[in-house]
Amino acid sequence: MVRVEDAIVARLESHGYKFEILVDPDAIERIRKGNIDIENDLAMPEVYKDARKGEKASEESLKEAFKTTDIAQIVVDIVKKGQIQLTTEQRREMYDERRKQIVNIIAREGINPQTNTPHTPYRISQAMEEAKVKIDPFKSAEEQVQGVLKAIMPIIPIRFEKAKLAVKLVGDAYGKLYGELAKSGYITKEEWGKDGSWMGILEVPAGIQGDIIESLSRRGGDKVQIRVIK
Structure with missing residues (x-):
């Protein structure tokens, strides 16, 4: 209570x-x-x-x-x-938290279509300041993302996009990494190879595909193979 x-x-x-x-x-x-x-x-x-x-x-x-x-x-x-x-402090805390959530969603889901690289949270936050974006602390971040995107697109080029990764896990890498795979994105296809390896297609937010590849490669070493599907 x-x-x-x-x-x-x-x-x-x-x-x-x-x-x-x-x-x-x-x-x-x-x-x-x-x-x-x-x-x-x-x-x-x-x-x-x-x-x-x-x-x-x-x-x-x-x-x-x-x-x-x-x-x-x-x-x-x-x-x-x-x-x-709300008290002034409560409103500020709720506003700051909602704003942070929106920035993180855009940084995860969006890329710069000119360079095919993600924008940093700092750059997105700057664009929101320049566009004088208004945040409603009582509405969810998801409800407000599209409105924020519309406001900042004249300032920074941005597009929401998904990336598809073909992943192969060999040996004990399946047990170590499958949970991380499932949390990182949406597994659209999976199957077992004749050699006992697991193969699947993972759909992830384009803005964090590099982080996901780095994390999986670091943990799996030579027992994980990843390539971006164009």
């Missing part, structure tokens, strides 16, 4: 009533998607008309405004439709 001092107030005014909950700021995005853990996401499992004074909302007002007294459904409605009261 989030501590009261770490919780934020989510407020919704409806049907002439004011409803407030004390909620974990880190749970906001998840709750908006309808995934809620009442025990851990709320400082107190209550709906208030004034959280600061500890005045609870009446059952009658909840039924009138939400057509239910189910606290889980009510919390989701308040978070989706209401206002989130």
Whole structure:
């Protein structure tokens, strides 16, 4: 359960009533998607008309405004439709974290089509500054990536692209590296050779194909063979 001092107030005014909950700021995005853990996401499992004074909302007002007294459904409605009261520090932390997530996605997925090499996170961050990109701390990074791309493309050439790697693992390299392969991208095809080796096609974000090849080669040595499929 989030501590009261770490919780934020989510407020919704409806049907002439004011409803407030004390909620974990880190749970906001998840709750908006309808995934809620009442025990851990709320400082107190209550709906208030004034959280600061500890005045609870009446059952009658909840039924009138939400057509239910189910606290889980009510919390989701308040978070989706209401206002989130963040402190300045909380808002800055959420903003910085969301911005970092967006930069990392673009650095992983994107390449410079002029050089076929990835942009550094620093260059992407600079382009976002130049384009005066606005980040919504309450929306997921994935939801905002396309809008950010559209804003920075006039500043830096960038294109999202996938790379395909043909990988062959010999001997004990399969046991050592298959888990890393599966986490690095999407295995689109795999088969076993007559010599007992494993062969597969791995689809990965183009921006990190070099890092993946380096990591697999370092760990597998001469028991791993990798080539980029054009």
